[in-house]
Amino acid sequence: MKWGLIGASTIAAEHMIGAFRAVECGEVVSVLSSSPDRAASYAAGHRVAHGLSDLDALLGDDQIDAVYISTTNEKHFPQAMAAIAAGKHVLCEKPLAMHVADAAKMVRAAEEAGLVFATNHHLRNAGSHLAIREAVQAGRIGDVLSLRVFHAVYLPPHLQGWRLDNPGAGGGVIPDIVVHDADTVRFHLGEDPVDVVAIATSAGMGQGVEDSVMSVWSMPSGATVMTHESFTHRFAKSGFEIHGTEGSIVARNVMTQQPVGEIILTTEAGTEALSFSTHNLYHRAIGLFCDAVNGQGRPSADGADGVKSLAVAAAVTKAAETGQRTAVDYGGI
Ligand code: NDP
Numbered sequence: 001m002k003w004g005l006i007g008a009s010t011i012a013a014e015h016m017i018g019a020f021r022a023v024e025c026g027e028v029v030s031v032l033s034s035s036p037d038r039a040a041s042y043a044a045g046h047r048v049a050h051g052l053s054d055l056d057a058l059l060g061d062d063q064i065d066a067v068y069i070s071t072t073n074e075k076h077f078p079q080a081m082a083a084i085a086a087g088k089h090v091l092c093e094k095p096l097a098m099h100v101a102d103a104a105k106m107v108r109a110a111e112e113a114g115l116v117f118a119t120n121h122h123l124r125n126a127g128s129h130l131a132i133r134e135a136v137q138a139g140r141i142g143d144v145l146s147l148r149v150f151h152a153v154y155l156p157p158h159l160q161g162w163r164l165d166n167p168g169a170g171g172g173v174i175p176d177i178v179v180h181d182a183d184t185v186r187f188h189l190g191e192d193p194v195d196v197v198a199i200a201t202s203a204g205m206g207q208g209v210e211d212s213v214m215s216v217w218s219m220p221s222g223a224t225v226m227t228h229e230s231f232t233h234r235f236a237k238s239g240f241e242i243h244g245t246e247g248s249i250v251a252r253n254v255m256t257q258q259p260v261g262e263i264i265l266t267t268e269a270g271t272e273a274l275s276f277s278t279h280n281l282y283h284r285a286i287g288l289f290c291d292a293v294n295g296q297g298r299p300s301a302d303g304a305d306g307v308k309s310l311a312v313a314a315a316v317t318k319a320a321e322t323g324q325r326t327a328v329d330y331g332g333i
Contacts, residue, residue, distance in 0.1 A: 001026035004064040006079050007071035008033035008042035017046050019282035025290030032058050059086035073170025077102040084109045089116040089293050094179045096306040103310050104331040107303030116292045118299030119306030121183040125284040127277030128254040128261045133188050142246030144223045149181045150239035151255045152230035165207040172209035174313050177229040182312035185225050193217040193312050195327045200320035203232045215316045307333040
């Protein structure tokens, strides 16, 4: 299997190119940048054979089976639609698009073309989250009452570009982090948020976009979810808690790209630390994507998962803007 990278991005450089190579389910043969010079230097710097600046040239290469899209968010939709039209399988970064309707179009187009389409939601691949989910599904905390996500972090200086000042490129903490939390909550609870309330703020890092948000979501089961996302919190470690009728799981430092953290389960029997696998999150995602292309199983987060995480984020944005409790519109997906 051969991959084309659409986007000469930081995430590809820091995580994905190494992950494609580690998993050995394919080879990265091309990278696309909007700048020919940057395409050439990025390709040379990452040992990729071709650095291109013409999307049609990349998609016209018959040896490429799949593309990984990691450009800024406003480009995902047209690039994914072009890749699908060219018959390529797609692994797309989150958020899938700027609008739920566009994301739904991408997913339906891939389905109709018989292509694998996945969303790069890394957290559901973490050993920590897999262990938490297993404990919940085994009934160790009884019926779920509530879930709290602490994902207020500090945006590292090298990522402080379009995320902080370019709403047109999909900047803001809601498109950036709420989508991940929505996917993680859906992964654990196996149900989709019904409606949300939210307050978003900017402490000055965000220029024309929010840099912090808190929201509360209602779930079909009656469980309540509370989440906090931010770019401005230097010292608050991330966390994830699920509370049930028979126990509570409190996990710290698990809303991260690294396979780290700790998980504590408390029940009437006492308190215990849950062990978990420390495999690389992105390796697992790519491995499952390749298996799906080979006709086995499904990607860890598929296209519908990406549409739904975006739909929750869109509802959080609208709720924060209007001050109203806002129903989540999943765009028919
Ligand atoms: P970057 O800002 O690094 O890259 C986005 C685009 O910006 C690139 O495609 C590139 O354009 C341009 N660019 C990057 N670096 C430079 C530079 N030095 N000079 C000029 N242009 C540059 O974004 P990220 O890698 O942080 O994010 C990309 C996507 O990945 C986003 O959709 C984001 O939400 C997602 N993401 C997902 C993560 C996950 O864990 N799933 C983690 C981080 C990001 P061009 O290609 O035209 O050269």
